[in-house]
Amino acid sequence: MFSLIRAIWAVFVHAFRRRETICYPEEKPYLAPRYRGRIILSRDPDGGERCVACYLCAVVCPVACIALQAKEDASGRRYPEFFRINFSRCIFCGFCEEACPTCAIQLTPDCEMGEFRRENLVYEKEDLLIAGCGKYPDYNFYRVAGLAIQGKDKGQAQNEEPPVDLKSLMP
Amino acid sequence: MNQILRHLLIIAIVLFGSLSFAGALIWVERRLLALFQDRWGPNRLGPLGLFQGVADMVKIFMKEDWIPPLADKPVFVLAPAVILVTVLMSFSVIAFAPGFVVADLNVGLLFFLAMSSMGVYSVALAGWSSNNKYSLLGGMRAAAQMLSYEVFMGLSLMGVVALAGSFNLSEIVKAQQRMWFCIPQFPGLVIFLIAGLAESHRLPFDLPEAEAELVAGYHSEYSGFKFAMFFIGEYLSITVTSALIVTLFFGGWLGPALFDPSRGAASAAASALLPAGWFILKTLCFICIFILMRAALPRPRYDQLMAFGWKVMLPLALLNLLATGGIMLAVAGAGGK
Numbered sequence: 001m002f003s004l005i006r007a008i009w010a011v012f013v014h015a016f017r018r019r020e021t022i023c024y025p026e027e028k029p030y031l032a033p034r035y036r037g038r039i040i041l042s043r044d045p046d047g048g049e050r051c052v053a054c055y056l057c058a059v060v061c062p063v064a065c066i067a068l069q070a071k072e073d074a075s076g077r078r079y080p081e082f083f084r085i086n087f088s089r090c091i092f093c094g095f096c097e098e099a100c101p102t103c104a105i106q107l108t109p110d111c112e113m114g115e116f117r118r119e120n121l122v123y124e125k126e127d128l129l130i131a132g133c134g135k136y137p138d139y140n141f142y143r144v145a146g147l148a149i150q151g152k153d154k155g156q157a158q159n160e161e162p163p164v165d166l167k168s169l170m171p
Numbered sequence: 172m173n174q175i176l177r178h179l180l181i182i183a184i185v186l187f188g189s190l191s192f193a194g195a196l197i198w199v200e201r202r203l204l205a206l207f208q209d210r211w212g213p214n215r216l217g218p219l220g221l222f223q224g225v226a227d228m229v230k231i232f233m234k235e236d237w238i239p240p241l242a243d244k245p246v247f248v249l250a251p252a253v254i255l256v257t258v259l260m261s262f263s264v265i266a267f268a269p270g271f272v273v274a275d276l277n278v279g280l281l282f283f284l285a286m287s288s289m290g291v292y293s294v295a296l297a298g299w300s301s302n303n304k305y306s307l308l309g310g311m312r313a314a315a316q317m318l319s320y321e322v323f324m325g326l327s328l329m330g331v332v333a334l335a336g337s338f339n340l341s342e343i344v345k346a347q348q349r350m351w352f353c354i355p356q357f358p359g360l361v362i363f364l365i366a367g368l369a370e371s372h373r374l375p376f377d378l379p380e381a382e383a384e385l386v387a388g389y390h391s392e393y394s395g396f397k398f399a400m401f402f403i404g405e406y407l408s409i410t411v412t413s414a415l416i417v418t419l420f421f422g423g424w425l426g427p428a429l430f431d432p433s434r435g436a437a438s439a440a441a442s443a444l445l446p447a448g449w450f451i452l453k454t455l456c457f458i459c460i461f462i463l464m465r466a467a468l469p470r471p472r473y474d475q476l477m478a479f480g481w482k483v484m485l486p487l488a489l490l491n492l493l494a495t496g497g498i499m500l501a502v503a504g505a506g507g508k
Contacts (some may be wrong), residue, residue, distance in 0.1 A: 019205075
């Protein structure tokens with residue numbers, strides 16, 4: 001009996017507590033920087049596309065919502081001819097971000113992407129590409145990868161040594 | 172002619188007032204529950220979310236009004252009407268202000284008890300006619316619970332009747348001019364509060380609808396307008412119970428002695444409105460207490476409920492009646508000598 005009265009009192013005291021609800025559209029909740037929200041394609045510090053169209057993201061995607069087509073430009077760099085993410089299927093698992101060797105595909109703390117028409121949830125490359133570097137500001141794949149492209153030969157990048165001539169006996 | 176018009180006006184005000192009050196209670200309850208649970212509750216529609224009740228009603232009337240094919244159709248349709256009618260009937264004996272009462276019956280209190288007993292038919296028949304085992308269980312539970320709690324609900328009020336010397340609710344209010352009956356009849360107040368909760372099957376005693384066990388109990392099969400009738404009936408029933416607690420134990424329309432309307436009120440209009448204002452204010456307080464209890468208390472087991480009713484509350488009500496009668500006799504004897 002006494003415990004019932006104490007329970008009523010405890011609940012009554014809660015009337016004067018701060019309310020926990022976040023009134024969403026007016027008041028935004030905090031989203032952590034590593035929140036898995038809307039997917040973007042980032043650029044390297046020089047402004048080039050980071051994506052090298054390796055298809056790893058499309059392969060790892062458990063719901064197969066990523067579609068792309070690789071192409072090579074005049075300088076020998078690979079890039080996606082088109083890059084399409086169907087966000088009506090995407091489960092925001094973040095596997096694509098983990099699979100990406102060039103840090104091109106990244107998930108961002110943005111979840112406000114509701115649409116009235118399902119077709120509007122299919123994002124094309126121009127919707128996905130952003131101007132900046134995303135979470136990795138200094139990373140430039142071609143500067144560290146040891147891959148030859150036009151204007152940069154093997155061994156000319158950062159942290160790289162010129163390739164060793166295996167046939168030579170000279171030290 | 173004037174008298175008839177006045178009566179019709181009172182009837183209209185009480186009818187529409189109580190119905191819209193019950194509708195507003197949907198919003199009040201949801202906001203208050205949210206307050207007790209550190210939430211906001213419905214706050215989107217209109218100022219403070221006030222139009223939420225309207226939206227709820229619009230939604231519920233748009234729903235398909237479905238009757239199960241195996242149901243006992245006439246009874247199924249009749250059952251929700253019974254609860255609404257009986258609860259609205261009990262409003263007719265409540266005195267909101269001096270002279271502002273639909274039917275100033277000299278057996279007003281008995282009329283209320285009779286009407287709340289009639290309400291049992293509604294839930295029992297609804298459970299029976301739905302032709303659904305959960306509904307039937309809910310209906311049976313409701314019948315047993317309401318009948319047992321009715322017994323000491325009536326007994327708990329007898330102390331008040333003995334003190335006031337009348338079954339008429341206006342007379343009972345007038346008898347409280349010197350002291351509200353909540354002080355000499357405190358046990359009666361507690362017993363009536365609990366019995367009133369059980370009668371309106373509000374949450375600590377909502378075993379007839381216990382959604383964890385019985386889906387929604389006796390109104391599992393109801394939808395649309397018929398469900399709305401049960402819904403409104405429940406809110407009306409807590410309103411009428413609160414109004415009755417105020418009338419019987421908290422001096423009805425009488426304000427605290429400091430704010431005596433005959434002394435303090437500046438104009439005639441104020442002196443007419445003030446008692447009704449006090450009455451509504453006190454009633455709202457009790458509705459809030461009912462909602463607080465809903466937020467705080469868990470539902471008892473069914474056998475606990477019945478044991479509590481028969482083994483605790485009934486003897487307490489009888490003891491209260493005995494003590495009240497004894498003290499009254501002793502006081503009368505001392506006065507007579």
